[in-house]
Amino acid sequence: MYNNPYSRVNAVNYAITYALTPNPNYKYFPLIGDNGGDCTNFISQCLRAGGASMVYNASHPWWYNHNGNSSTKNDTWSIPWAVAHSLYWTIKVNYEKKLSGPKGLEVNDINKLQIGDLIFYEDAAGKIFHSAIITAMPNGYPLISQHSFEALNIPYEKTWRPNKVHFLQITI
Numbered sequence: 001m002y003n004n005p006y007s008r009v010n011a012v013n014y015a016i017t018y019a020l021t022p023n024p025n026y027k028y029f030p031l032i033g034d035n036g037g038d039c040t041n042f043i044s045q046c047l048r049a050g051g052a053s054m055v056y057n058a059s060h061p062w063w064y065n066h067n068g069n070s071s072t073k074n075d076t077w078s079i080p081w082a083v084a085h086s087l088y089w090t091i092k093v094n095y096e097k098k099l100s101g102p103k104g105l106e107v108n109d110i111n112k113l114q115i116g117d118l119i120f121y122e123d124a125a126g127k128i129f130h131s132a133i134i135t136a137m138p139n140g141y142p143l144i145s146q147h148s149f150e151a152l153n154i155p156y157e158k159t160w161r162p163n164k165v166h167f168l169q170i171t172i
Helices: 010-019 040-050 082-097
Strands: 103-107 117-123 128-136 143-146 149-156 163-169
Touching: 010 040, 010 117, 010 128, 040 082, 040 128, 082 103, 082 117, 082 128, 082 163, 128 149
Parallel strands: none
Antiparallel strands: 103 163, 117 128, 117 163, 128 143, 143 149
């Protein structure tokens, strides 16, 4: 974790810039009922801003392609780029197997977290359904920024009601 080229500052600055007003250069995924949402698309953008390289292979893809001039309607992306459950497992496996792309070591202690680390939220059925980025740590307490709903520097417990919360230390 000490020799980590991940720029937490760049990831957090990106998150703060686009937490409340999504970046128009990326497709926005609206929340429809209890489905969909832009949370993981936003988190992937933050990881990219922090220096994570896109991965185009079949075994652990993580990428976003702009396929138009100024419109995002023809853009394409990998499933882990935009789906919380898939991103969670992709970055955990990347860490465990020392693969390319963003990586995450799961920890149980919030005192081990820093700005730029991620929090994933799990429902009662065991599915990861939401993701957020830590953008401030006043007195060692994580504040998050997220999409679906758009929020900037809110307490990590004040978001969706999870059955379990997963804390991931991020490396690239």
